[in-house]
Amino acid sequence: MPAWVNRKINRKGILRFSGNASWKGQPVVGRIKVKLSGKDDVTGVRFDRMMQASYNVKGTRGRNRFIWGNQAGAITKRANTVVNFGKDDVRDVLVFRNTTPKDPVVHMQRFRIRNFGSKDFLRLRNLGLTVRQRDLRRMADGRYMIPGVDPSKMVVMNILD
Numbered sequence: 001m002p003a004w005v006n007r008k009i010n011r012k013g014i015l016r017f018s019g020n021a022s023w024k025g026q027p028v029v030g031r032i033k034v035k036l037s038g039k040d041d042v043t044g045v046r047f048d049r050m051m052q053a054s055y056n057v058k059g060t061r062g063r064n065r066f067i068w069g070n071q072a073g074a075i076t077k078r079a080n081t082v083v084n085f086g087k088d089d090v091r092d093v094l095v096f097r098n099t100t101p102k103d104p105v106v107h108m109q110r111f112r113i114r115n116f117g118s119k120d121f122l123r124l125r126n127l128g129l130t131v132r133q134r135d136l137r138r139m140a141d142g143r144y145m146i147p148g149v150d151p152s153k154m155v156v157m158n159i160l161d
Contacts, residue, residue, distance in 0.1 A: 013042050013043040013044065014042070014043065014044045014045065014046050014065065014067070015034065015036075015042045015044070015045050015046070016045075016046045016048070017032065017045070017046070017047050017048070017050065018047075018048050018049055018050070019048070019049035019050035019071075030050075030052045030053060031052060031053055031054045031055075031056070031079065032047075032052055032054075032055050032056070033055075033056040033057075034055070034056070034057045034058070035057075035058045036058065036059055036060045036064065043060075043062065043063060043064060043065065044064050044065030044066060044067065045057055045064075045065075045066050045067070046065075046067040046068075046069060047067070047068050047069060047072040048068075048069030048070070048071060048072050049069070049071045049072065050071075050072050051072070051073055051074070051075050052074055052081075053074065053075075053076045053078075053079050054074060054076060054079035054080060054081045054082075054110075055074060055081045055082070055083070056081070056082050057082070057083050057084065058084040058086065059084060059085055059086040059092055060086060061086055061088045061090070062088070062090060063090045063091055063092065064085065064086070064092045064093070065092075065093045065094075065095070066083055066092075066093070066094045066095070067094075067095045067097065068095070068096045068097060068098060069097050069098075070097050070098060071098070072097075072098065073098050073108060073109075074108070074109050074110065074111065075109055076109055076110060079110065080110045080111075080112045081109075081110055081111045081112065082112045082113075082114060083111065083112070083113050083114070084114040084115055085113070085114065085115045085116060085117065085120055086115055087115050087160060088117070089117065089119065090119065091119040091120060091121070092117070092119075092120045093120070093121060093122075093123065094113065094120075094121075094122045094123070095122075095123045095125065096108060096122075096123070096124045096125065096126060097125045097126070098125075098126050108124075108126070108149075108153050108154055109152075109153055110152070110153070111153065111154040111155070112154075112155060112157050113154070113155070113156045113157060114157045114158060115158065115159075115160055116133060116136070116144070116156045116158070116159045116160065117133065117159070117160040118132075118133050118160070118161070120132075120133065121133075122146065124146075124149070124154075127148060127149065129146070129147075129148055129149075131146050131147075133159055135147060136156055136159065139151065139155075143155050143156065143157055143158075144156040144157075144158075144159060
């Protein structure tokens with residue numbers, strides 16, 4: 001993890017990673033890997049004020065929230081950002097809040113979502129979309145695309161029945 005990133009847990013049990021006052025000028029080569037543990041009181045992860053080459057986030061068997069804040073995202077052409085909801089029957093949520101006015105998906109590159117269940121959903125505020133499992137469209141290679149989102153930007157790798 002880059003030295004300029006702060007890490008702390010808020011009172012709602014969200015592990016928060018926060019960069020400096022602005023991510024401008026910071027190198028975008030960092031890779032963050034987070035695996036939540038069922039023993040902790042942490043129920044989610046929030047990233048804000050940071051651009052990274054990739055994130056690898058794995059949830060617990062309980063409810064999880066994964067939030068990319070207004071000034072967070074992944075900008076890379078080579079590495080995937082993997083969000084693993086975990087094989088469970090509870091609701092997991094991924095929220096992407098980046099509100100870039102020119103191109104709303106410019107900071108949403110190569111996101112891969114694994115183990116997307118029937119109770120899970122994605123909230124893409126930058127596009128005004130809330131996506132559930134029934135909204136996904138199967139592609140020829142077995143992955144699932146999100147309507148209105150370029151599959152090179154964000155795709156669901158597998159769903160749980």
